[in-house]
Amino acid sequence: xxxxxxxxxxxxxxxxxxxxxxxxxxxxxxxxxxxxxxxxxxxxxxxxxxxxxxxxxxxxxxxxxxxxxxxxxxxxxxxxxxxxxxxxxxxxxxxxxxxxxxxxxxxxxxxxxxxxxxxxxxxxxxxxxxxxxxxxxxxxxxxxxxxxxxxxxxxxxxxxxxxxxxxxxxxxxxxxxxxxxxxxxxxxxxxxxxxxxxxxxxxxxxxxxxxxxxxxxxxxxxxxxxxxxxxxxxxxxxxxxxxxxxxxxxxxxxxxxxxxxxxxxxxxxxxxxxxxxxxxxxxxxxxxxxxxxxxxxxxxxxxxxxxxxxxxxxxxxxxxxxxxxxxxxxxxxxxxxxxx
Amino acid sequence: xxxxxxxxxxxxxxxxxxxxxxxxxxxxxxxxxxxxxxxxxxxxxxxxxxxxxxxxxxxxxxxxxxxxxxxxxxxxxxxxxxxxxxxxxxxxxxxxxxxxxxxxxxxxxxxxxxxxxxxxxxxxxxxxxxxxxxxxxxxxxxxxxxxxxxxxxxxxxxxxxxxxxxxxxxxxxxxxxxxxxxxxxxxxxxxxxxxxxxxxxxxxxxxxxxxxxxxxxxxxxxxxxxxxxxxxxxxxxxxxxxxxxxxxxxxxxxxxxxxxxxxxxxxxxxxxxxxxxxxxxxxxxxxxxxxxxxxxxxxxxxxxxxxxxxxxxxxxxxxxxxxxxxxxxxxxxxxxxxxxxxxxxxxxxxxxxxxxxxxxxxxxxxxxxxxxxxxxxxxxxxxxxxxxxxxxxxxxxxxxxxxxxxxxxxxxxxxxxxxxxxxxxxxxxxxxxxxxxxxxxxxxxxxxxxxxxxxxxxxxxxxxxxxxxxxxxxxxxxxxxxxxxxxxxxxxxxxxxxxxxxxxxxxxxxxxxxxxxxxxxxxxxxxxxxxxxxxxxxxxxxxxxxxxxxxxxxxxxxx
Numbered sequence: 001x002x003x004x005x006x007x008x009x010x011x012x013x014x015x016x017x018x019x020x021x022x023x024x025x026x027x028x029x030x031x032x033x034x035x036x037x038x039x040x041x042x043x044x045x046x047x048x049x050x051x052x053x054x055x056x057x058x059x060x061x062x063x064x065x066x067x068x069x070x071x072x073x074x075x076x077x078x079x080x081x082x083x084x085x086x087x088x089x090x091x092x093x094x095x096x097x098x099x100x101x102x103x104x105x106x107x108x109x110x111x112x113x114x115x116x117x118x119x120x121x122x123x124x125x126x127x128x129x130x131x132x133x134x135x136x137x138x139x140x141x142x143x144x145x146x147x148x149x150x151x152x153x154x155x156x157x158x159x160x161x162x163x164x165x166x167x168x169x170x171x172x173x174x175x176x177x178x179x180x181x182x183x184x185x186x187x188x189x190x191x192x193x194x195x196x197x198x199x200x201x202x203x204x205x206x207x208x209x210x211x212x213x214x215x216x217x218x219x220x221x222x223x224x225x226x227x228x229x230x231x232x233x234x235x236x237x238x239x240x241x242x243x244x245x246x247x248x249x250x251x252x253x254x255x256x257x258x259x260x261x262x263x264x265x266x267x268x269x270x271x272x273x274x275x276x277x278x279x280x281x282x283x284x285x286x287x288x289x290x291x292x293x294x295x296x297x298x299x300x301x302x303x304x305x306x307x308x309x310x311x312x313x314x315x316x317x318x319x320x321x322x323x324x325x326x327x328x329x330x331x332x333x334x335x336x337x338x339x340x
Numbered sequence: 341x342x343x344x345x346x347x348x349x350x351x352x353x354x355x356x357x358x359x360x361x362x363x364x365x366x367x368x369x370x371x372x373x374x375x376x377x378x379x380x381x382x383x384x385x386x387x388x389x390x391x392x393x394x395x396x397x398x399x400x401x402x403x404x405x406x407x408x409x410x411x412x413x414x415x416x417x418x419x420x421x422x423x424x425x426x427x428x429x430x431x432x433x434x435x436x437x438x439x440x441x442x443x444x445x446x447x448x449x450x451x452x453x454x455x456x457x458x459x460x461x462x463x464x465x466x467x468x469x470x471x472x473x474x475x476x477x478x479x480x481x482x483x484x485x486x487x488x489x490x491x492x493x494x495x496x497x498x499x500x501x502x503x504x505x506x507x508x509x510x511x512x513x514x515x516x517x518x519x520x521x522x523x524x525x526x527x528x529x530x531x532x533x534x535x536x537x538x539x540x541x542x543x544x545x546x547x548x549x550x551x552x553x554x555x556x557x558x559x560x561x562x563x564x565x566x567x568x569x570x571x572x573x574x575x576x577x578x579x580x581x582x583x584x585x586x587x588x589x590x591x592x593x594x595x596x597x598x599x600x601x602x603x604x605x606x607x608x609x610x611x612x613x614x615x616x617x618x619x620x621x622x623x624x625x626x627x628x629x630x631x632x633x634x635x636x637x638x639x640x641x642x643x644x645x646x647x648x649x650x651x652x653x654x655x656x657x658x659x660x661x662x663x664x665x666x667x668x669x670x671x672x673x674x675x676x677x678x679x680x681x682x683x684x685x686x687x688x689x690x691x692x693x694x695x696x697x698x699x700x701x702x703x704x705x706x707x708x709x710x711x712x713x714x715x716x717x718x719x720x721x722x723x724x725x726x727x728x729x730x731x732x733x734x735x736x737x738x739x740x741x742x743x744x745x746x747x748x749x750x751x752x753x754x755x756x757x758x759x760x761x762x763x764x765x766x767x768x769x770x771x772x773x774x775x776x777x778x779x780x781x782x783x784x785x786x787x788x789x790x791x792x793x794x795x796x797x798x799x800x801x802x803x804x805x806x807x808x809x810x811x812x813x814x815x816x817x818x819x820x821x822x823x824x825x826x827x828x829x830x831x832x833x834x835x836x837x838x839x840x841x842x843x844x845x846x847x848x849x850x851x852x853x854x855x856x857x858x859x860x861x862x863x864x865x866x867x868x869x870x871x872x873x874x875x876x877x878x879x880x881x882x883x884x885x886x887x888x889x890x891x892x893x894x895x896x897x898x899x
Binding site: 031032033036037038039115116117118122123126127182185189190193196197198199200284285286287289293300301302 | 404406411496564566583584610612613614616617618623780786
């Protein structure tokens with residue numbers, strides 16, 4: 001087991017390094033750059049030599065900074081984090097932006113935002129608790145609603161109750177959060193005044209965002225659980241259990257449940273990751289101070305360091321959560337084993 | 341088919357479904373029916389009813405709180421309350437006739453101007469203090485301005501200090517500070533020598549790039565000097581806390597010289613980026629002031645509300661034309677004129693934009709004390725058609741398909757679609773709409789890779805120069821490839837002219853050339869639409885959207 005975990009961790013590192021490399025390259029390929037503002041501004045300076053402590057990007061032809069002709073590369077004028085001229089290269093390996101970025105990363109830094117005066121780590125640290133809180137709560141809500149509903153429907157296959165539950169679930173899957181969120185605000189904040197419409201200062205402020213975010217997953221989990229139950233309930237070992245004369249309750253709880261929940265468990269990892277990374281819209285609607293907002297805004301601002309920072313955070317979350325699910329699998333299904 | 345087990349839950353579920361449908365239908369019906377009748381019911385929400393301190397919304401986290409580096413409106417909103425320049429913007433720009441009335445004394449209690457208009461002597465008040473209790477002295481301004489003029493200083497507005505004699509040379513690396521026209525005669529006298537007579541210099545001095553910054557704190561903390569705990573300010577307020585993406589708290593600076601006349605001792609700044617969320621927060625009583633413009637989609641419902649506040653802005657929404665390609669018909673001034681004349685601005689604003697803005701028939705917006713535009717580009721299809729056929733494209737025949745670029749925004753899209761339609765109907769021209777994301781749009785515009793592009797310009801001060809000097813040949817904000825020797829000459833002479841009347845005439849002449857020959861098609865003048873609690877006193881129109889908290893009162897508030 002521990003060998004499996006170590007193997008997986010190592011391969012995850014490789015995955016993350018590949019992600020960093022790709023992201024470094026892609027962000028620099030995106031048109032425009034962090035220096036470009038609506039009015040001409042001297043936020044960037046020309047660099048001719050390898051300045052090791054600042055990110056550099058090629059000047060796009062005819063930018064408003066053309067005054068200093070003959071300049072190939074630009075960097076923000078204030079002291080910001082790392083990156084020499086070459087992005088990725090073989091000849092001067094130690095001096096590529098990639099190598100420098102990895103070095104800073106090893107030192108536990110993600111560099112400085114190229115738009116605000118904060119470090120990337122600071123911004124992510126301030127946002128992550130909210131995103132994780134929201135994601136966890138939404139997942140719990142999804143399971144609390146989804147699993148019972150799915151079991152209920154699964155045990156009554158093709159009855160009217162099954163159809164009704166699944167119809168509601170279908171609705172839940174179909175309503176996007178940018179519709180549900182404003183609807184909830186309209187009803188519970190503006191009409192009834194039960195919750196605040198924006199911001200996050202106390203727990204009650206998290207209720208509407210949690211429902212908005214979690215309902216889709218509740219519906220999906222209900223469908224998965226129902227499917228799992230339908231499959232398991234026809235299995236031989238269930239028939240054996242029934243033949244032993246066990247009550248229907250015992251059959252369901254002791255024997256069928258574990259198997260029925262397997263698809264749900266394997267879905268939980270990606271679902272949690274999706275909840276953490278996918279709360280962008282909900283954060284925007286309710287004006288929550290989470291990470292999602294940084295992710296979107298930094299991409300729009302071409303804040304290279306911040307984009308990279310959030311990508312690293314998200315991809316690490318994804319990799320770790322998938323690993324956790326694989327481990328959970330062995331606990332639920334004795335047939336699954338990672339030891340040879 | 342149905343076992344006994346399922347009967348009861350089935351009924352229960354059906355009931356629940358019916359209830360759910362009823363609730364959702366009810367909610368929809370209610371909101372749908374409510375919208376048109378909003379005027380009558382609108383007063384039901386009371387601004388700030390759930391807030392204990394004066395609270396307003398800020399549209400984004402400021403990129404920096406360093407007044408020397410900043411640009412942009414959320415930054416300015418905070419800086420004007422934390423810092424104080426030699427002079428400060430007055431409470432209103434409404435009904436002013438002279439440019440001098442735009443500013444009120446700040447750190448300087450008085451100032452004198454030399455006969456030729458190039459030397460300003462500011463007398464600093466002796467009780468002006470930083471929030472740490474230290475005196476604000478003339479040397480603070482010298483140091484702060486020297487910092488902004490340091491070569492490669494990352495200040496977006498650093499060039500605005502080039503009006504100071506020798507400032508440009510120093511910023512370009514002359515290393516000769518002694519010849520720069522800023523001198524501290526004594527602790528409370530500052531003498532500033534300008535490159536040219538600059539009638540709008542008092543308003544510049546009241547702009548944040550000219551505000552003093554605390555040298556000791558910057559020395560000690562570097563870039564982090566603007567954090568709460570490190571920051572030292574000299575304005576009416578100090579920054580007590582700041583939670584990114586959430587809120588800032590501003591508290592009265594007890595060392596501020598005029599603090600007993602400041603009614604609001606505390607203010608809470610809520611950072612809310614989504615404009616619909618701002619309106620929601622306002623409706624639920626969490627804000628006294630929406631702080632920024634309102635969403636066009638919701639505006640009709642808010643127009644009749646007693647808290648609705650509208651002010652004209654010193655800004656123009658216009659279309660830029662790329663004239664750099666000599667083979668394009670757009671290089672012909674007659675074609676550009678035809679395009680400008682064939683836009684029915686009145687119906688565009690009334691029908692498409694809910695009447696929110698004012699039609700623009702010239703580039704320089706009205707409302708600047710002491711300046712009146714002498715040109716108009718009004719709707720005239722007849723003349724537009726004539727001009728187009730003179731240019732060789734009668735009824736649009738042979739005119740190549742040109743593109744109209746705008747950045748992603750519902751408003752820009754609406755305007756572009758109407759204009760596209762008007763050009764098709766009136767001139768027979770086919771225009772293709774191109775929508776690009778903000779930064780990509782900026783790149784296309786700044787590298788002059790477009791045919792026609794949407795643009796907006798908000799004046800930095802109340803003088804036509806802020807609108808006109810950008811179209812001088814090779815100006816970094818020109819971005820159209822337009823170059824006109826006479827225009828350049830007029831702007832240069834106006835800059836050097838000390839006679840106010842002559843200067844104004846030169847600028848009027850320059851604007852006329854810009855409208856007749858130039859690459860500019862004005863569409864509308866901006867207005868600022870906000871919600872402000874009707875119980876707030878002292879909130880007046882300001883054409884640069886500068887509303888200082890020190891002028892405001894809110895009777896009945898705990899704080």
